Amino acid sequence: MSSKLCIGGIVEPGSTVINKTGSWRTFKPIYQKEKCIKCGICELSCPENCIIKTEDGYYEIDYDYCKGCGICSNECPRETIEMVLEEK
Amino acid sequence: MSKLTVVEGSYAVAHAAKVCRPDVIPAYPITPQTHIVEELSKFAANGEIGACEYITVESEFSAISALIGACAAGARTYSATTSQGLALMHEVLFNASGMRLPLVMTVANRAMSAPLSIWNDHQDSIAQRDTGWIQLYAEDPQEAADMTPQVYKICEDNKIMLPAMACFDGFILTHVYEPVVLLEQDLTDEFLPPFAPEHILDPSNPKTFGAFADPGVYSEFRYMQELGMSAALKKIETVADEFNEIYGRYYGGLIDGYYLDDAEIVLVAMGSVIGTIKDVLDELRAEGKKVGLLKIRSFRPFPTDAIRNAVKNAAIIVPLDKSISIGKYEGALCTEIKASLYNTKIDIPVLGYMFGHGGRDIPPERIKKIVSEAEKAIVNGITIESSYVDLREELL
Amino acid sequence: MNKTTELFAPGHRGCAGCCDALAAKFMLKAVGENCIVVTPTGCLEVFSTPFPESAWNVPWIHSLFENAAAVASGVEAALKALGRKNDTKIMAIGGDGATIDIGIRGLSGAFERGHDFTYVCVDNEAYMNTGVQRSGGTPFAATTTTTPAGKASFGNLRPKKNMPQIMLAHGSPYVATTSVAYPKDMMRKVKKATEVTGPTYVHVHAPCTTGWGFDGSKTIELGRLAVETALWPMMDIENGDITGVHKIRNKRPVEEYLKAQKRFKHLFSIPGGADIIKKIQELADWNADQYDL
């Protein structure tokens, strides 16, 4: 980091987005659109806000930030999200 | 000519705080500060401080914490405390200066318990020396009142942005009735611009205050506080001059001198004892003794250069301290003056005295005796570097 | 760039499956951008604001561990004095340690004074940020790093301090208990709390994967179990009256909840463990009976 320090350590909002937490993942959630009933539970349950609604009302996963916690998969009522070992 | 009114020192200070137009005053009572916050609550209850929010907090810890929240939200803040209350704030004092919030507090200096003592000395604010607060010390109620707008102007400067304590001696100055000029609102408005910080808590421009720092940046933040203090060295002087221009009163900038120019013996002190010393010096000068006084107005930032310059021709320097570092057996002025002279070509003996702790009076005669002890030390050298004035050996 | 529109940004350093991150997300979702948040020291503060980054898209301030309520008082007073209060909501969001233990003096003072703000306690039932030490919110018989089980101890000897009742005793017009496992319930209650004028309190049960010892995918599942066993009753209390209670459809035995967590594992092996589980069941039954869950 080379930008000058702001007096008092004041920080810009939402700036953690520069930190791509996707690299933390061991298991990767795989979303199967065919099974999805668009209930939105996974979106609401993700602590990283990386289940994103697409224009057609379905979802996609933002792997830049997904830590692979598996909450989405655990909470999905239709077993739509499968956790698979991440291939690195 | 400004009108003189006979009021209590606390009233003069409360009135001065009022004309600075504070937005938020969280306050908690403690002797001998209590009259200040009581007077302010009366002003607030009568609608005399505009839309000011007066918060009756449940502790000094919350008083200073509320100051932090209020100041970060863009408010000009004021509070007052002393001794136990100031010590309770200790953790938060560091926090305020690190966040660069220009809080202003009056400290009505009082001794620290135990033993419990409500009387004056400087141990309370001296113990907060390293918290990153500007500390100025006033010698009488008028200076304490006048110091209030001065510290706002100093600490709200965007190069400084550090909190400040305006210290004045508990009881001796808080409770004395004296003729003072109550600060005029119009002059104060001319002297002190409104508080306009660059960063505030505001939903339309959401900033984060109080992030945590890793070892890669922590020292730099601390150094930036030091830069703020350095900027204050100059600002304290210019603000004293600006104050003089507008109100016609001057008490010195970082330091002040009394018979200092040709003094061989230089007494060094802060606070209300300055008045007593000045009277003694008038007498001693009449007797032809070359004694002078160095008044320390700014203890933080410590005016190292100004002090070196002021004492360089002295034969002996005699700091008089209302504090003690137990385990070093000397007061803060003594330690700091010695440290300021080291690594210079100035080699002047320093003879330290601790006096007035827990409210013990120091009579003018005793100051004269100190001067004669200093005269002897010039000739014979110093045997005891630092000692208590009139320790009651018979009780030990 | 990130694609979310949530006010609590990704990239924060919370553990995978973090309860506090969920709590922050739901709070901001419920209240929107016109708010100012105060957070005391603790997991949420540390993982969301490593300089020079911040997960907060709303104005946010951290001062110390024990003074969030007092800082919030100051913010509220400032906005009023400066004429900027309008509809801006002031929220403090603190851990169980910051709230129930070290910060209780300042919190009590702020509520007694009646500042218009909402205090949300995110109760993960221990001092997580410093490595899972006991707090006044740690439940009966749980092990923490300062209440380990041993030959002479079954873990934490005391039940949870009843913080919602303490806040209620301050005359707060709205006190609610909820859980990160029930996002809609939590969001409704937080929103309501910020809409009620005066000091309001929401106590959020927050299962912590790291501190309690369960897989990060089960954060919400564990929270649900706490509610379904009646160990964590969820309710609305308005002006002193219970006006809403989350009813349990299918009450579960406490064993189901306990055996899913490492912090209670010892109860299934130590001598007398069954008696302790029985006591925990009695606590749950008392809740179910008392609040008609």
Ligand SMILES: Cc1ncc(C[n+]2csc(CCOP(=O)(O)OP(=O)(O)O)c2C)c(N)n1
């Ligand atoms: C005065 C003080 N004492 C102790 C600490 C160390 N400390 C920091 S966070 C913390 C525990 C936080 O616990 P809690 O409030 O429950 O939040 P959590 O991390 O569990 O979410 C402790 C003990 C501190 N920062 N300040």
Ligand code: SF4
């Ligand atoms: S695995 Fe966790 S982080 Fe990844 S999308 Fe699912 S809930 Fe979000």
Ligand code: SF4
């Ligand atoms: S929880 Fe499952 S069914 Fe519901 S929206 Fe997400 S993926 Fe689809």
Ligand code: SF4
């Ligand atoms: S320890 Fe618990 S509360 Fe802390 S970041 Fe991890 S999951 Fe969140």
Ligand SMILES: [Mg+2]
């Ligand atoms: Mg906790």
